[in-house]
Amino acid sequence: MEKQPYNKLKAFFIENGIKHKDVAYYLGITEQTFSAKINKNGQDFTLSQVRKICSKYKLDPNIVFLNI
Numbered sequence: 707m708e709k710q711p712y713n714k715l716k717a718f719f720i721e722n723g724i725k726h727k728d729v730a731y732y733l734g735i736t737e738q739t740f741s742a743k744i745n746k747n748g749q750d751f752t753l754s755q756v757r758k759i760c761s762k763y764k765l766d767p768n769i770v771f772l773n774i
Contacts, residue, residue, distance in 0.1 A: 709746035715770040716744060718763070733758060 719726065730740035733755050742748035743755075751759070751771070760767045 711745045712770065715759075715765075718765065718770065722763075724763070729759065732762065 718724075719729065726740050726744070727737045730737045733740065735743075735755075739748070743751050756767055756771055759765065760770070
C-alpha cells in the first residue's frame with residue numbers, strides 16, 4: 707500500500723498561513739526532514755512530535771494523522 711501524505715495536516719498549515727520551516731524549528735528538526743515526514747517520503751513523525759504539533763495547534767490527532 708502506497709503511503710499517503712498527511713493532506714489534512716498540510717491543508718491546515720496552508721489555510722492558517724503556517725510555514726513548514728516554523729513547524730520544523732518548533733520540533734527541532736530541519737525543514738527537509740519535516741517535508742519528508744509530512745509527505746511520508748521518509749521516517750514518520752514520532753509520537754512526541756505528533757503530541758507537540760497537536761498541542762500547539764489545537765488539533766485532533768485522530769483527524770489529521772489517522773484520517774478518521
